[in-house]
């Protein structure tokens with residue numbers, strides 16, 4: 001189908017807003033895109049490619065799609081064909097992450113180690129390819145889930161940032177789909193018949209994140225504006241909203257005991 005006029009409102013405006021508001025992509029950036037073969041990163045490449053080719057930011061930038069081979073039987077040929085159809089080469093990086101996580105370490109909660117190893121390799125490889133930015137496919141529902149997970153499991157009121165500079169890796173991680181709801185991504189993938197590869201991970205959809213996703217779905221059934229309100233809270237909150245005591249001096253604290 002390609003482009004329909006409503007896509008500006010539904011997709012391009014929120015992505016453009018994220019990019020310009022948070023300075024995610026700047027003139028001359030070389031942007032690696034982490035491609036898992038899933039719907040989010042496939043949509044991310046789809047959008048950033050169009051934004052680049054149609055000069056929707058008013059400046060040029062480079063795109064470098066990178067995929068980590070997770071060392072799990074996975075046919076990535078549909079992803080390679082899709083990337084090539086847009087005029088790029090997919091850089092495939094071999095890893096032994098699945099063996100380390102499941103066989104060597106036999107992790108009971110494998111997701112955090114897997115994500116850590118993945119991030120490390122992806123950041124390093126993107127930098128070695130001369131990229132100064134690494135774009136990930138995280139969207140608004142990921143941000144809310146991360147917030148709730150931090151809150152419920154670690155007692156922290158925080159989600160990931162739109163943009164994070166990593167000193168060790170010397171690369172800036174960016175999340176251009178930050179303002180897009182997951183349902184909108186699913187709609188696009190279906191409409192455009194984008195190739196999505198089955199995720200062979202044995203714990204896929206059996207995680208704490210999945211529990212939290214269901215919780216947020218329940219909340220949004222009763223309070224449909226929950227995602228909009230979350231963005232409002234993240235963008236308008238100040239330190240005064242928290243009980244940090246940062247404005248209270250040590251002397252005052254001891255006097256009040």
Ligand SMILES: Nc1ncnc2c1ncn2[C@@H]1O[C@H](COP(=O)(O)OP(=O)(O)OP(=O)(O)O)[C@@H](O)[C@H]1O
Nearest residue numbers: 034035036038039040041042066067068136137138
């Ligand atoms: N094997 C991989 N190779 C390259 N990048 C990856 C890989 N796995 C994940 N990523 C990147 O990290 C992001 C977050 O990973 P996560 O496993 O949470 O994926 P997700 O939310 O299911 O997204 P997707 O639909 O893209 O798989 C992905 O959107 C992608 O940009």
